[in-house]
Amino acid sequence: MAHEQALSPILSVRDLHVATRGRNPKPILNGISFDIHPGEMLCLVGESGSGKSVTSLVTMGLLPPDELHPTQGDVLLNGESVIAAKRDRISRLRGADMAMIFQEPMTALNPVLRIGAQMDEIFVAHTRMRAAERRKAALDAYASVNLPDPARIYDSFPHQLSGGQRQRAMIAMALALKPKLLIADEPTTALDVTTQKQILNLIHELQREQNTAVLFITHDMGVVRDIADRVCVMRRGEMVETGSVDEVLASPKEDYTRALLSAVPSLTPRPVRPAQQDQAIVEVKALNKVFSFHSFFARLMRRAAHEVHAVNEVSFGLSRGRTLGIVGESGSGKSTVARCLVSLERPSSGNVLINGRDTVDLKNHTAPERRAMQMIFQDPNRSLNPRIRIGESLIEGPLNIGEARDAAMARAAELIERVGLPRDSLQRFPHQFSGGQRQRIAIARALMMSPQIIVADEAVSALDVSVQAQVLDLLAQVQEERNLAVIFITHDLRVAAQICDDVLVMQRGRVVEYGTAAEILAHPKAQYTRDLLAAAPGRDWDFQHGRRIEGVAA
Amino acid sequence: MSSFSAASGLVGRKHRLFARPPHWTTTLALVVLVLIVCMAIFAPTIAHFPPNQLNAAMRLKPASDTYWLGTDSFGRDLFSRVVYGARISLLVGAGAMSGALAVGLPLGLIAGWFPTVDAVLMRMMDGLMAIPGILLAIAIVALVHAGLATLIVAIMLPEIPQVVRLVRSSVLSARTESYVDAAILLGTPTRKIITRHLMPATFAPLIVQGTYIYASAILVEAALSFLGVGISTEIPSWGNIMAEGRLYFALNPWLVYWPAIVLSLCILSINLLGDALRDRLDPKMKGREN
Numbered sequence: 001m002a003h004e005q006a007l008s009p010i011l012s013v014r015d016l017h018v019a020t021r022g023r024n025p026k027p028i029l030n031g032i033s034f035d036i037h038p039g040e041m042l043c044l045v046g047e048s049g050s051g052k053s054v055t056s057l058v059t060m061g062l063l064p065p066d067e068l069h070p071t072q073g074d075v076l077l078n079g080e081s082v083i084a085a086k087r088d089r090i091s092r093l094r095g096a097d098m099a100m101i102f103q104e105p106m107t108a109l110n111p112v113l114r115i116g117a118q119m120d121e122i123f124v125a126h127t128r129m130r131a132a133e134r135r136k137a138a139l140d141a142y143a144s145v146n147l148p149d150p151a152r153i154y155d156s157f158p159h160q161l162s163g164g165q166r167q168r169a170m171i172a173m174a175l176a177l178k179p180k181l182l183i184a185d186e187p188t189t190a191l192d193v194t195t196q197k198q199i200l201n202l203i204h205e206l207q208r209e210q211n212t213a214v215l216f217i218t219h220d221m222g223v224v225r226d227i228a229d230r231v232c233v234m235r236r237g238e239m240v241e242t243g244s245v246d247e248v249l250a251s252p253k254e255d256y257t258r259a260l261l262s263a264v265p266s267l268t269p270r271p272v273r274p275a276q277q278d279q280a281i282v283e284v285k286a287l288n289k290v291f292s293f294h295s296f297f298a299r300l301m302r303r304a305a306h307e308v309h310a311v312n313e314v315s316f317g318l319s320r321g322r323t324l325g326i327v328g329e330s331g332s333g334k335s336t337v338a339r340c341l342v343s344l345e346r347p348s349s350g351n352v353l354i355n356g357r358d359t360v361d362l363k364n365h366t367a368p369e370r371r372a373m374q375m376i377f378q379d380p381n382r383s384l385n386p387r388i389r390i391g392e393s394l395i396e397g398p399l400n401i402g403e404a405r406d407a408a409m410a411r412a413a414e415l416i417e418r419v420g421l422p423r424d425s426l427q428r429f430p431h432q433f434s435g436g437q438r439q440r441i442a443i444a445r446a447l448m449m450s451p452q453i454i455v456a457d458e459a460v461s462a463l464d465v466s467v468q469a470q471v472l473d474l475l476a477q478v479q480e481e482r483n484l485a486v487i488f489i490t491h492d493l494r495v496a497a498q499i500c501d502d503v504l505v506m507q508r509g510r511v512v513e514y515g516t517a518a519e520i521l522a523h524p525k526a527q528y529t530r531d532l533l534a535a536a537p538g539r540d541w542d543f544q545h546g547r548r549i550e551g552v553a554a
Numbered sequence: 555m556s557s558f559s560a561a562s563g564l565v566g567r568k569h570r571l572f573a574r575p576p577h578w579t580t581t582l583a584l585v586v587l588v589l590i591v592c593m594a595i596f597a598p599t600i601a602h603f604p605p606n607q608l609n610a611a612m613r614l615k616p617a618s619d620t621y622w623l624g625t626d627s628f629g630r631d632l633f634s635r636v637v638y639g640a641r642i643s644l645l646v647g648a649g650a651m652s653g654a655l656a657v658g659l660p661l662g663l664i665a666g667w668f669p670t671v672d673a674v675l676m677r678m679m680d681g682l683m684a685i686p687g688i689l690l691a692i693a694i695v696a697l698v699h700a701g702l703a704t705l706i707v708a709i710m711l712p713e714i715p716q717v718v719r720l721v722r723s724s725v726l727s728a729r730t731e732s733y734v735d736a737a738i739l740l741g742t743p744t745r746k747i748i749t750r751h752l753m754p755a756t757f758a759p760l761i762v763q764g765t766y767i768y769a770s771a772i773l774v775e776a777a778l779s780f781l782g783v784g785i786s787t788e789i790p791s792w793g794n795i796m797a798e799g800r801l802y803f804a805l806n807p808w809l810v811y812w813p814a815i816v817l818s819l820c821i822l823s824i825n826l827l828g829d830a831l832r833d834r835l836d837p838k839m840k841g842r843e844n
Contacts, residue, residue: 344735366741375739377732385733387754393733397740442736449740 009035010213015073039211046234047464061090098181099174105166109158116154141172164195192329197535222538263465264543265494269517280317287350310336312509323486325500333509374446378458380438384430391426436467583826594640601634635790642791649706650771654713662721679715687712728755758835765828
């Protein structure tokens with residue numbers, strides 16, 4: 001890349017400091033410096049709170065002025081200071097010289113304007129094209145991001161497109177004026193892996209065609225491996241390490257980078273635990289769930305109900321001490337299976353047998369078969385009542401089944417220590433804990449019911465990789481201690497490979513493939529499973545050992 | 555890490571929530587309201603005359619040292635009547651507010667949790683909302699013997715649908731939280747899920763709505779008294795003082811102006827306090843304080 005170094009950088013961030021406003025300013029960025037040259041893809045990597053998004057907001061001049069402000073350093077776009085620039089100058093630069101794509105295209109696009117009208121705005125603001133030319137330019141832009149039927153997209157509202165299409169439309173808008181710098185803030189985090197793969201390829205292609213410099217922000221090391229030229233690792237507003245992608249991934253210099261890389265779960269399946277002889281504790285037979293959207297008026301008009309077959313003939317079994325992973329993309333019905341299992345949804349047909357007894361028609365949630373199954377939820381911010389102390393949340397279940405308050409509290413104290421939190425946590429409120437700690441509390445709450453089966457619905461997908469590894473570790477420990485059966489719902493094949501004995505792949509409500517993890521992840525039979533595996537970012541790289549995996553195509 | 559810093563930020567914010575001095579209009583509104591409440595409580599001490607003491611010799615006198623705000627057509631002291639009027643207005647406001655909340659909260663909780671009841675109950679509420687509030691109140695007062703209790707019920711009834719809808723929407727959003735699902739799995743009985751996990755989420759919006767109901771109830775009471783369907787003039791209320799004064803408006807417009815000014819100040823203060831409460835309790839506004 002010697003020829004690139006010779007050119008002057010498009011974006012040059014020099015010793016940037018950002019702090020909060022107010023009487024006690026808190027530093028957010030502590031001296032960030034990096035350069036991006038034309039045609040270069042720089043990845044900013046870091047866990048949440050590392051300041052990577054703030055860096056991108058400063059560059060775009062989008063920092064919320066009442067809350068944060070740069071205190072020192074400069075951001076130069078083509079040698080021009082963005083920080084010193086006046087408001088209208090920045091508006092000129094945005095769109096023409098730099099553009100940004102965001103994580104969630106649904107919230108970045110205006111829901112009440114047609115996609116085409118939003119694109120038109122850019123041309124009206126920055127060019128002197130006539131209406132017909134603008135329309136043609138917009139259609140060309142859609143075609144360039146491989147959107148099917150550009151004319152239809154032009155007239156669509158954001159909600160009429162799929163997530164991937166919306167992100168493509170966003171990219172088309174961002175690149176409409178051929179900016180020299182593209183900032184992408186976690187643009188694929190909200191998308192399914194197969195869509196993610198397509199979007200990453202698209203960004204890569206466009207970057208090469210137009211020689212755009214790209215600042216790509218992500219927390220996913222796999223994505224870094226697939227697209228980056230250079231990497232900056234950030235932590236708590238500071239730069240930990242920077243270098244070319246091969247250098248940083250193969251021989252990280254800093255401990256933090258090493259820890260971050262080793263926390264990335266491997267795609268190689270774990271050794272299979274021997275199947276226990278005893279009979280399956282959970283048995284699901286021909287489970288179906290049909291959601292019917294049938295309004296009162298539709299019924300009056302005798303119109304057919306709008307039905308969604310969310311779960312279609314799903315069957316599986318699981319014995320104690322083993323983990324079953326239910327894997328699928330969004331809309332595959334995996335969460336509905338979980339909710340049917342624990343009787344939060346009533347299945348349309350089929351059976352859920354716990355210890356041989358059907359739970360579908362049990363009225364009472366305190367019945368032993370129901371109690372035997374507890375759930376851990378995805379969002380740690382929503383799984384604990386914010387107004388109730390941790391201790392009270394933990395003993396809620398035991399009190400319901402008649403345990404004495406003191407005895408329950410004593411058990412809660414033991415369990416909270418078991419999950420790695422101090423005893424005095426019981427007197428505190430949920431907002432005093434981090435996401436990972438809250439997930440530990442949720443595990444303790446489930447264990448208070450002495451369950452035999454734990455259903456974890458995307459239980460670690462909201463957590464940073466290092467925290468994710470710790471929570472998975474804790475889950476594995478308690479599983480061993482208590483000989484639990486675990487049903488783990490995830491979209492992340494890496495997580496599935498790490499913890500599952502069996503894997504069940506779902507697509508559009510149906511089981512695509514079901515078998516041991518080793519078999520499915522190493523020798524997938526179904527085309528869909530193969531596609532999923534192929535789309536997993538960074539699959540040709542062994543993050544623990546920092547080397548290429550031989551025989552795997554990137 | 556971000557959730558941790560967000561959480562600690564929340565604590566800091568909560569701390570600042572009470573440390574931050576209120577806007578001066580809020581302080582002023584609070585002072586005005588406290589004055590009016592004191593006026594109602596200590597009416598016998600503050601007023602120079604009993605509110606119904608007639609004095610045929612002193613009819614329609616202008617303001618003087620003895621009669622601070624002048625006298626009405628029966629020679630009654632206007633100042634004393636306005637002071638005593640605060641009692642009725644505040645009482646009607648408090649009664650209508652607590653009544654509407656007491657009826658609306660349980661109905662809203664039920665509607666939010668049980669979808670089948672919801673359909674029926676909300677159509678009834680829609681029906682109730684379709685009738686103009688004052689018209690409904692007049693109809694009730696006309697049908698039943700007019701008195702303080704009837705008046706409060708008549709004013710309260712049109713406010714109930716608002717409360718039910720508010721509580722219902724809070725419940726509908728709170729019940730999608732996973733801690734509610736967790737409670738179901740822990741075998742928590744429905745009654746307890748509603749009171750422990752859903753009801754507390756409705757309190758903040760209810761307090762704010764309560765202040766608006768309070769202000770509106772005072773206004774409706776004044777309107778009803780003005781129309782002559784309120785409380786009889788032996789018990790002075792701001793509304794019926796104005797109604798009587800209206801007949802002599804050409805002779806002494808202050809018979810209407812004074813009660814109107816106090817009434818307006820009172821309602822303005824309550825609404826300002828309601829706005830301040832909304833800003834502080836609404837989670838959406840919290841981000842703005844950072």
